[in-house]
Amino acid sequence: MSAVELAGLRKSYADVTVLDDFSLRANQGELVTLLGPSGCGKTTTLRCIAGLERAERGEIRIGERLVACPERRVFLPPNRRDIGMVFQSYALWPHMTVFGNVAYPLRVRRRDRRERQRAVMEILAMVGMDSYAHRPVTELSGGQQQRVALARAMVARPAVLLFDEPLSNLDAKLRRSMRREIRDAHDRSGGTSIYVTHDQEEAITLSDRVVVIRGGKIQQVGTPKEIYTKPATRFVADFIGFENLLTATVSEARDGSTAVKLTSGAGPVWTSKGITRAPGTEVVLAARADELEIGSPGSPGEAPAAAIPGVIRSRTYAGGRVEYLVEAAGAQVVVRAPEAGAAGSTLEAGSDAWVRFPVDAAVLVDDDNAERAPQAAEQTVESVPLRGAT
Structure with a gap:
């Protein structure tokens, strides 16, 4: 041995x-x-x-x-x-x-x-x-x-x-x-x-x-x-490549899923992954840029439920995909989407957009300053x- x-x-x-x-x-x-x-x-x-x-x-x-x-x-x-x-x-x-x-x-x-x-x-x-x-x-x-x-x-x-x-x-x-x-x-x-x-x-x-x-x-x-x-904590999520780490508060939990509201009050955002905490607990909503959805308010159809409105601050080509930096709900959110854009529209810097966190994409993690993390x-x-x- x-x-x-x-x-x-x-x-x-x-x-x-x-x-x-x-x-x-x-x-x-x-x-x-x-x-x-x-x-x-x-x-x-x-x-x-x-x-x-x-x-x-x-x-x-x-x-x-x-x-x-x-x-x-x-x-x-x-x-x-x-x-x-x-x-x-x-x-x-x-x-x-x-x-x-x-x-x-x-x-x-x-x-x-x-x-x-x-x-x-x-x-x-x-x-x-x-x-x-x-x-x-x-x-x-x-x-x-x-x-x-x-x-x-x-x-x-x-x-x-x-x-x-x-x-x-x-x-x-x-x-x-x-x-x-x-x-x-x-x-x-x-x-x-x-x-x-x-x-x-x-x-x-x-x-x-x-x-x-x-x-x-x-x-x-x-x-x-x-x-x-x-990931168990904000530090782990950040270190292994979660580009988006947003402070949030648990608002509801049912059927194995948890709803949180972002610090700005936007939401609810639902997730079925990560820690489970009681309503009122402060947590961190972690998500990878590739797993988020983005679209334009002016595209055909309406924005999906629980989409968060924002403004595109930058648009960068990333090899077959486009990386967007979106100011949404008082936070900087990074989204990588197919080059053709979302919902058939072309999203440019300075234009309005919405960002959505699919329920199976976002993960709730403990903040590193919380007593539970160690x-x-x-x-x-x-x-x-x-x-x-x-």
Whole structure:
């Protein structure tokens, strides 16, 4: 078993606390992504697991083995933790060939020469770099160097693979290609992988579970679909790409749906997704720009029920779709619609328009300042079995 368990980790630098009572379990065979903005603690968490940083408090287990616990004076060095790590900078040795870089972990483990030769060529073939085995790494492109770093991390078949934003230096097209290769590499390994990124698209497409982190604390844990469609808080919704976050107040709840009125008094807007709160509670209405509807008051037919009137402030072409910035109900609302416009009309900047939130598009989330937000995050984490957590 190569599950990774963190219980009550605390890590500080001088007077800045980076991780605060951080607890999580990555199960055997899972690819778990730590997602959050720069400085949130995700890379520090990875480095603590690897043994490159020491936490002041808490436990780290890899499989059944306790690898770090300051209270019990336990700390295994990185070379005894059975891990492979891919760094953001790749960290390849420039004086070595591709073969030499990939063979290095096996040399450290004192594998014999013939075994090293076989294992290195097998893993290079897996990542499509076997024909470059004897080329200096300094003569490789960024994507090729990334493949070499991946091969080096995997060659000794470690129980745990750790990825520290390995694709951030690549162009968009190559990043998409390498995501598939990393996912395939994880599936072939049969072990546990923990992946760090600030890119929500990477997290959604790669992971079995996503852990959203803010200020050293877990905000939400869930499957990619849960995180994408049911964010728990305003911060999570904003970070994973909900362009519209509007303060509202619950006015009615019935039959599994909730009605809210926006701060301006516009509404009601009905939604069947997200949190359920009592009437009078302040919440946040979150919606993606692609899921909203827009039209012109002058187009054939009447505006649909519950449409909110507004004025188009800008109109931007977005590759087959048009992005509108609409001032509606005292808020700025972003809508992306087919290029032909809505209801057969052409919507231009400065013209009147209406915006509608379909009932299955908007999601109600807690505001980050609400007392319930941290409690919701704690409940999500506690649903995962933790060893030694209090």
